[in-house]
Amino acid sequence: MPDSISYNFNIRPILSDKCYKCHGPDASKRQAGLRLDKPESAFKALKDNPAAHVLVPGSPEMSELFRRISTNDTAEIMPPANSNLKRLTPHEVDLIKKWIKQGAKYEKHWAFVPPKLWPVPEVDNKEWPKNPIDNFILKKQEQYGIKPNPEADKEHLLKRVSLDLTGLPPSLEMQDRFLADKSPDAYGKVVDELMKSPAYGEKMALHWMDVARYADSHGYQDDNYRTQWPWRDWVIHAYNENLPYDKFISWQLAGDLMPDATKEQLLATGFNRNHKITEEGGVINEEYRVAYVTDRTNTFGKALLGVTMECAHCHDHKYDPFSQKEYYQLYSFFNSVKEPGLQATVGGPETYAKRPLMQITNADVKSILKFVNKKDTGKLIVSVMGDSEVYRKTYILKRGNYDAHGDEVQPGTPAAIMPFNNALPKNRLGLAKWLFDKRNPLTARVFVNQTWQELFGKGIVKSSGDFGMQGDLPSHPELLDWLAVDFMNHGWDMKRLVKQMVMSATYRQSAVLTKDKMKIDPDNTLLSRGPRYRLPAELVRDLVLASSGLLTKTIGGPSVNPYQPPGLWENATSGRGILASYKQVHGPDLYRRGMYTLIKRTVPPVEMAIFDASNRDQCEVKRLRTNTPLQALLMENDPTVLEAARVLAARLLKDNTQAKDKITKAFRLIIGRTPAEQELGILTAYYNDQLKTLNKKDAQKVLTVGEYPITPGVDEVLLAAMMKTVDTIYNLEEAITKT
Template sequence: MFQKLYYVWLVIAASVLFTLHACNSSGQVDAEQMPDTISYNFNIRPILSDKCFKCHGPDAAHRQADLRLDIPESAYQALKDNPSAHALVPGNSILSELYRRVSTKDTAEQMPPPSSNLKKLTPFEVDLIEKWIKQGARYEKHWAFVAPRSYPIPQVKNITWPKNPIDNFVLHKLEEKGVDPNPEADRERLLKRVSLDLTGLPPSLQLMDKFLADKSPDAYQKVVDELMASPQYGEKMTLHWLDVARYADSHGYQDDNYRSQWPWRDWVIHAFNENLPYNQFITWQLAGDLLPNATKEQILATGFNRNHKITEEGGVIDEEYRVSYVTDRTNTFGKAMLGITLECAHCHDHKYDPFSQKEYYQVFSFFNNVKEVGIESVVGGPETYAKRPLMQISNEEVKKILTFINKRDTDKLIVSIMGDSDKVRPTYILKRGNYDAHGDVVEPGTPKSILPFTANYPKNRLGLAEWLFNKNNPLAARVFVNQTWQEFFGKGIVKSSGDFGMQGDLPSHPELLDWLSVDFRDHGWDIKRLVKQIVMSATYRQSAVMSSDKLKSDPDNTLLSRGPRSRLPAEFVRDLVLASSDLLNRDIGGPSVNPYQPPGLWENATSGRGQLASYKQVHGPNLYRRGMYTLIKRTVPPASLGIFDASNRDQCEVKRLRTNTPLQALVMLNDPTVLEAARVLAAKLLADHSSSNDKIIKAFRLIMCRYPQKKELNILMAYYKDELKGMNKADAEKLLSVGEYPVPSNIDRLNLAAMMKVVDAIYNLEEAITKT
């Protein structure tokens, strides 16, 4: 037993070590440098936002001493408690109370007060404030609320490195910091990276061989074009949007019954594959039903705003839940399309950003006129699969109009969509956010600090969409470009992709973000063009290897001095296993399915009513569908996906957590899908008329997407021989019994079990499920 484990861990070590160079863990990050010119947005506002705005910011209810430090007219004026003093005296730090209070050692005078539990300013932060005041204490509008502008493409010293303008912006900053970019990744790793990023699937052996043999200058571009033209591109792009749209296959709450919202998911895949421009992609989802002569497809797109949780419990207050649905749509709009924490103004004025509670309910009013109720129907019947307003889709419409819907039966298909009442429902400011505490009536509107909602727009969701895509809207393009960048690099240019406000992270490359945003907008909101720009860049193509120098100079890859490296999203871990073993069912779209799951999970967490009261596993080809088609029951989300940080889709999520826990290793070691895939692939390998050496090379290539190094191959071969020698019939039968896919009857079962162990060991290497 020890010897078997020895071989497994040796191959794990060999796989991990090949990507790493020796690192000097004692390297220290250079000390902070004082800028020549102090920027309010990039140097001062983050300090004030973290340590001052809680008491001296936009929230009037919690403001102290009648002092606001987020706007100059308040910061410059005489203090209420001491008319002879001013918080800021431009050009004179000695006379500025702000500087005196943050620099004093007297705890009775010190700001923030020690009792506030806010962190004290560091000496460097105090020096920044002092220098800013001496330079005039000039305020700037928050960078994210200023419309992006197209910066000139920077000149760089290394003129041979850039492939497109993205690289000029990145390299310019690298050269300023004295850091060199990494060389381009080798072809095998680059192909694996771009294939996973564009399709969510590993490249086939045929594609690997073709790319390695193609010596033409445009070989990589040809691969990119081929991958983007595949229908799997739409599936890959859709997964992130399902998180954004909080898509699930159940209503949520206690009974958590089934919902038939999957045709909307089919539409999203179709929209990405057809490269529907982003402004139309969003407009249809926000207000497709309000478009002149709206088509069935445009109305179906509005299912985006009906993906929220819906209760079916008896005894609830109808209006309370109806208001919660409108709240969800409002919050989702703010986070998904504006990248702001609008929900923080639900109960009071935003404490950090310039959004009032009134403005929150002005946005709320756009979504407040839907013809819906808080609770509807009886649990269990087909009428509960969708909630009014809804749309019925006939077989004839699937054949002739909505041809992208993967409908396989003759059952009635219904989807929840948007539809407004003829009579306008009044919208009130809700005091403390309580559904029944009506304050003043408000009209539809938007936060003025972003862009005023003028009389030119219709006062409905279509007007909101027009406002969103106004050329002067500072957030629409930036937010989507940033989310798209995040999908390829693991984090956005703005790391806090759901918060572009005062508490959010500053962009690492602000000029690049603006240039990309303007370029995206001015080229017709073309999503495929944006994606291709990113993956064709030298920045993206870099090796992911982190040297000791890079560990010191760019530990978090903020400067983009190396290529992206990250574990695959949960659904793509499953997809890689299924694809590499040739088990994958590649059907596009259709209803969600129930693959293998530990018994009893649903039954122990259900009311015992409705279609989803008990877990009914599928069989046959549906057992091997892509991870994105796994049925999501909100109260009991799929365990294996959840362990790998998949969203449970309770609310809008624009960025998943990335954790690394022992449970993930246990899933890879014990999940029936992984074990079955190892068995099936092993059987296919043994059917080849090739040597054991060649079989293991093929398995390694299918999973790792590269040829094994000699040492790795030797370890795997030794492991195979050892397993074959020690395998007995009883152990083999137990090992081969996992999964429903049939075992070939004419195969040596001891040999199959030994080869299965080798394949399973490869699946369990870190590199197998890592994009490098």
């Protein structure tokens, strides 16, 4: 029982779960005219008994709420027996009783109150914390009588941080160097090395591609090609250069409106042109133009504010304090973009980007846009932002219908978050300034939470796209606030934030799950152990290619078409445009990182979809994570995995070592650690068994996969046996799991 009862963290979750069905924000289901989510209603006299009050501050016995939840009279108990809602537990009843005793104080929703720099807590175990993050985490663990795990061994820790910071497994050279380094700052040196790698920008950009709904096609039925990849090159560059988050976002929102805007700032605005665009003749122009503006508004709310603004598109938000009028005030910031609903139907290169657009010349690539990987001399155009010279009026759209104009509205922001300062320009640049006002309660919290999610598997707020009334409460609210304020106070430095997290003792813990922790902390909410979960789809591919030596490390450039089962595109296409049929690439492009696989929205890459990648139809701040038999079947049959096993096997056979040494090397390359004696024994026995059972004809059949050439004169039986052994290692659960 807390000393001080919080409405937000102790009481509202109970009311939402047990009471709001009949006494909440939904007017159509409300009973007795009573709302418990609004203090002005909860403190009023009862409609059918004016002498009684639901809440009497300081007096639980006089409060009808307490009397009804604590009675044993089945005619009066709340929730009613016929409501299909569970009765409040004794602990929940006690919480409400103590809350009423303490004054029954309602609070503004926690996420709409500006974060504050909470004092770093004192803890009993003063040896464990490595930075302030750990004090917040350990304080809560000590309250629950649980201890953190010891630090992971160096092999597991190196694999974890390498995958988190670069998306690639550590090389053997890095493994050997880190294991041999006995200095106290050995781990810190590795972290700095990884963060300086060009692959760092690629890994960090991967999450932002989901947020920004980046794809290589326009979407809808025709789903023709688009040339938006230079914007992706910019995102990678921005992360590697450690562009501060306020600039990173402000350029994407309003780079075209910056004073003396550069071409780089203009290119950054491609963020807001990544949405689906129709190329189908016969559509209603205004209907689709409104759809594009709606997409940008919804993306802004979810990606940057962590709220479900889209719920107010057709009516006032049912749960959060956002009116439909406020939705269209926010919408108006994006409503003057100089774009039609339909520009042109499917055609040649002139339709690969839609107005407003910018052309990237060879001179640009040699000067201000050096990070754009443009190899040919052809015309390269990208969709960017640009407002019309004439301001477009914005109206509330009745029930969200594009042609049902209601009252006119002016640019503005939800007052419950932070009213818009009218001294700011009423355009996207002003909106960016509003977003990064340090009094804004959401901006820093939302990004800090997404960063935490990418490193620990889930956010401090589990519902990372919903900080509103129906979202999850933060597991460590003071830590979230502390990180948010600290982030703002240090210049919105993204690399510093990431390093702060991976250097913590919390991050470095072993992922071992004991019986006690399974009982007390099954979901790892208390962070009493290290993260353990399957890699994202793109990183599964990256691990296979990197460990085999096949990976092409080129940064940026156009997306590519690797291996894909035949007929997928052809059976789901209008038959127009260059994406009507699938044209596989060859040579080095066949072995590019997963983030460069071309995404056609109507037929997303099958191997990515099986591992839960986004098809990029809309903004996504958190991927699902499933475990299905299809994933195991893919790892067993994907030509990329089989080819990688063959190529790595051929390289191992060149070593003048014994079979068990070759298998140990493969295991370290793929799993990131030295195999245990039992593991090595099983794999070596399997290899020897394959040598005995494979004949030359069977070996040739096994080896006929992938385009990478086989070294002439190689012993095919030997190669096939080693290939099958390596493939077995790729199919271990640990291979594609971050531990």
